[in-house]
Amino acid sequence: MGYPHPPHAKESVVLSKHFGDAGARTYAGWVERGGYEGLKKALGMTPDALIEEVKASGLRGRGGAGFPTGLKWSFMPKNDGKPHYLCCNADESEPGTFKDREIMRWTPHALIEGCAVACHAIGAETCYIYIRGEFTEPYKIMEAAVADAYKNGAVGANAMGSGKRIDIVLHRGAGAYICGEETALMNSIEGKRGNPRIKPPFPAAAGLFGMPTTINNVETLAAVPHILMRGAAWYKGLCLSNPKSTGTKLWSVCGHVMKPGNFEVTMGFPMKDLIYELAGGMRPGRTLKAVIPGGSSVPLMNREEAESALCDYEGVVEKGSMLGSAGFIVMDDSADIVYEVYRLAKFYAHESCAQCTQCREGTAWTTKILERMLHGQGKPEDLDLLLDLSDNMTGKTICVLSDSCAAPIVSGIKKFRGEFDAYLARAKGPAVAV
């Protein structure tokens, strides 16, 4: 399989240390590599102390929103007598993002360990790991690892001999990007259509099966055992720029680069180095045109913005976009921005759960308008129409899928207007008389 590239000298490998090392996939192999020590330590701590440690590390959610993990855990009620649940979000479907897949393929026990630690912190006995249906290979590897962890007593009725019950259940998705949204994911586990729920109530109050629930991304949970073993201060110290962004992070880089792949660097790392050095830079004779840095759901960055940005939550915002899931879609000067924006709009139109009118109609109509522009049938008023639709799609729906569709459209028009205008200038009017 396509992994690994030997780590680049500028990478800081923590999560990806054992990528490519199939020996790390078994329980025994993981223990040999220092695994399950973090869980052992965690089970000896009180949930409160555990939450404080994660808070102090500065760890923030790696699934898209960057919410502080320790703080999220602290929202779970205490001694309420209800069952609590942990959901692990392994739905990874955001275009440009392919990091959680590698964590599950190479270090499945890192994820199981992280899930077990989080269960202890939030008082949950059951963790559901929701894996997208298309991830057939990661699912098989996780399935074997979970069985191995049960067999060795790391999880189960008496996890690590602590007397605590921690069950890990794998739940397979069936093809729906929207199920990565946290409440849609919960509905999907419950055996429902994956429609996001109106919040409040937030999951910590009423989540999966109506019970207090915490949901975290794969990469977030996999980082937790490292924090426990090496200390919050160590993790917090992994920071090259803004102290609000700490630790290491896996960046998926794809599109027009010579060496696409996952690269783990310390927060605050220069984007320029990530693209030109770690990912091998542009193809011969090509120059960088645009980067969508957060998976596809965030504004496009032009060349100047990308080359001057620092890779952390604040650094990307400063240069006009958002970190999101940290999947870089890199486009060189051969890319047709109008087509790529259209293709993303088509993605969102296909993936809309269709509950909210603004999203159902907005994603469909922006796709159709962009499509007619591409076919030489655009109208002079189309750009204003796209911006108006996008405005109606932003901040007005149950979840942010609709906002995600609007972000590349609005930023594409703003930063690459010339390309849209060129299509309109070439337009020949409708093919059929209307």
Next chain:
Amino acid sequence: MSAAQGAAPTEAPHEPVFAGKPRERLEALFPKYPTKQACLLPALWIVQEERGWISPAAMAEVATVLGLTPAYVRGVVTFYTMYHTHPVGRHFIQVCTTSPCHLCGSDDVVKALLKETGCGELGTTSADGRFTVIEVECLGACGFATPILVDNDFIESVTPERVPGILAGYR
């Protein structure tokens, strides 16, 4: 991409899916969830593995087994794109064409797949019933463009040149 078009659903009487082994598999799931309804997605996967697609009669059977209504089950089946509501070819091919893969040439992979399988068009089944090819959204492996799924085999870095060799492995 919703389930691909295939031959018209057959009218043969429904042979229950949840007997013997599949039944055991399903019942092993019950203790993992506080409700039976939560076993719906896994139950549908079992049906598809056993029968290749999920017929209206199978939906009704799932409904009975889990204490739901057939209409409810249908509503869930049709929400998720990986469940087939029609029969499909012996080998089901899903190819990613979302932006990152498009940038890396997925259009040419699609063309090669359609030509070599004889499907000719996306969403159709080849005349010999061997292949169905559909276009899907991001498969979460954009750094290994273009990924395809052939049945349960996830194949990375597919190029038009590799297509004939890959297909030869699926009779």
